[in-house]
Amino acid sequence: MRRASAGQNLPVVGALARRSIVQTFRRPQFLAPILLFPTLLLAINTGGAGRAVDLPAFPEVGGFLDFQLAASTLQATMLAAVSGGVALALDFELGFNDRLLAAPIPRWVMIVGRLAGTAIMGVVAAVWFLAIGLIFGAEIVGGPAGALVVIALSALAAAAFGGLGAALAVRSGQASVVQGTFPLAFVILFLSSAFFPQELMQEPAATAAAYNPLSFIVEGLREPVLYGVSGEAILHGLGGVAIVGIVGVTLTALAMRARLRAA
Amino acid sequence: MAAIETNALERSFDELRAVAGIDMAVAEGEIYAFLGPNGAGKTTTVRMLTTLLRPTAGTARVAGHDVVGDPGAVRRQIGVALQEAALDPLMTGAELVRLQATLHGIARAEGRWKAAALLERVGLSDASSRRIGTYSGGMRRRLDLAAALVHEPRVLFLDEPTTGLDPASRQAIWDEVRNLNAGGTTVFLTTQYLEEADQLADRVGIIDEGLMRVEGTPGALKAQVGSPHLELSLADGGAERAEPVLARFGEVQPPRDGVVQVGLARGAAEIATVVLALDDAGLTVESLELVQPTLDDVFLAETGRHLEGADEGEDDSADPEPEAAGADARS
């Protein structure tokens, strides 16, 4: 019989991450929200509010599309996190998690495997929107290095938000509860500087945006595209991710402990 | 060392004592069947033994390890095929078995060929690249069994492995269980089907309302509640004349509707002698049937209720209203 050691947890994390991604691509109702809706919203925002760059106080940018890409990327990663949470809750509902719980793997591997899958969806989202941006005329001022920064930050953000989704899934064990947070992903982004410069937003959204960790993450995703790679922006981005990540990990650990104690 | 040992094992859910104190010992290499009606506590017991549920009192050891103190060690030694079949409809059969292999630390290449071999063994090779969502109930159970075996467990837990299956699928599962056991695997299965316990098990534990009522080999249990009896119908109203002849062999029940009963301690072995004796007395046997006591008789003796009759009454007959889960569209 094999003992599951630290080295042997990695293949399990990998296998669960792979399953998580395969699930997403095999369920249109999971994949569509992640890529389709943010893309549609990008189209509308760009077409509908594109003239905003003419406003006197609007910062110098290559184009409104260039400005919006970060928002779409972040939105997609947040929706990927909700999708991951729904899938995890379904695993509880359908009893699939019993299979994992009865196997000789540490409990945290179940969650980390799922989050690794979500992180990869974050990469997919970043690549998708960078490609769309390039196709429709945006310019990545930071070049390949900038693109890599965006992709890496997107992956980390996805994992961090995934932690929140996982916490809710573990706590409730119900897909419908996690599903209900889809609108929240949209809304919370409105309270940040994702779609519009914070200086030009109206109160109280403007004040909320000033303190919203998502604004920092967006900054980290946006700078490489608009102005090039900047250490300060990367730090801000990582800081925002860290805040979300810490909250997510804590809530997940607490929820997991409560669930296993009740079992 | 016993493969499975429990001592006053208990599990309560708020006010409900689902398992009210069970003592049992399953020997290595044994097939042990846990027989009882719906709600008896079978699944709860299995979930405790497979570390999915924590006992509220008592102890349990599986493959020499405490389920509470050393659950990791238990999980390494057990294979589990649960009632809800813990399957993902979007995965293919092959993907599921390979995942199970990875969960047990089996290297990828080895996992691949083991999965292929097991799927071949349970007759799912052709379906292995199809999604589980397209599988029939019988196929899902066979797949679950294959997944449970990928790491060659010492103890295999099967929770109602053939519930809802057609006779052919049921037989296939039984054959597989016998093969496994022949190879040395201890099998603990729960069932509500008498025939399953009778056919498969070395020993049977009858559980009702969370308690073990009686335990033993199927033969011994049945012998406890009585011996076989022969029912004969005789030509030309010979039933009354047959009574004194039959009385030499065992206890005779007065004839009813032309059918007379005699208890036969040695069962089928005595039939020929009985028929010859009747023939010598000039009596012709039109038909005869040897009726054996069943585990249901055992259950009846212990609990005052029938085992299979109690299940039939709880059938869901009408289509239920789907739950108004408020599943509105969310964008």
Added chain:
Amino acid sequence: MTGAAGHLDAVGALMRRALNELLRVPGAAIPGVLAPSLFMLGLTGVFGELTELQGFDTDSFLSFILPVSLVQGATFAGAATGVNLARDIEIGWFDRLLAAPVPRPALLAGIVLSASLRSLLPITGVLVLGLALGANWPGIDGLLVAVGLGFAFASVAASWTVGLALRFKTQAAAPLMQASMFVAVLFTTSYAPQEVLTGWLATVARYNPVTRVVEGVRQGFVGEVTWSETWPALAVLVVLLALMVAFALRGLRHAGD
């Protein structure tokens, strides 16, 4: 019971069952009202300054966007009907209705009317919230036009998504239902007047019939209610309703295929 009276009964019963979900499940109504309301508030907070651009005939972005959210709320209610039907088909519940001697039009009428009734919740919610936060008062005529057009559009959305549900028979079609409604409502003069829109969206909005509906709902909030703005909206709704009802009925008639 057969005949018209019996059909009306069936329609009523189906409507009642659909409304049950709303009444018996606590919080079931909330997402339908919350989503468009939050969208309205969010967009106002984010894009409110757009009214500084030349071409906007109001300086209240909230008043400009409120009608869009109203229509969105109506379409969410409609789309939810389709998603719920897809679920009902998947779990086999719909077979019960199909096997009953209820004429297909009555079946559809029950489903669609219940969707329209449901839409009154988000429509009211958006109106109350928007007006409370200072949106321009549209006048009684503006209010009636807005609610009436929204109600009718909910029927269009419901018929369309019911048709999709019958076509695909799976909840996996939900994104198609939601996305198509999303596109229909937002690829219009949703964010800005026609003159302010740029590029491809300007072209799409010009030819998207739903733009007429959005403009019709918006009238009172940014100006006066006029017949010249109202009749195109009505015409579009009549045509769309006829098309979508035909689509849904076809789906019902072929449900057993």
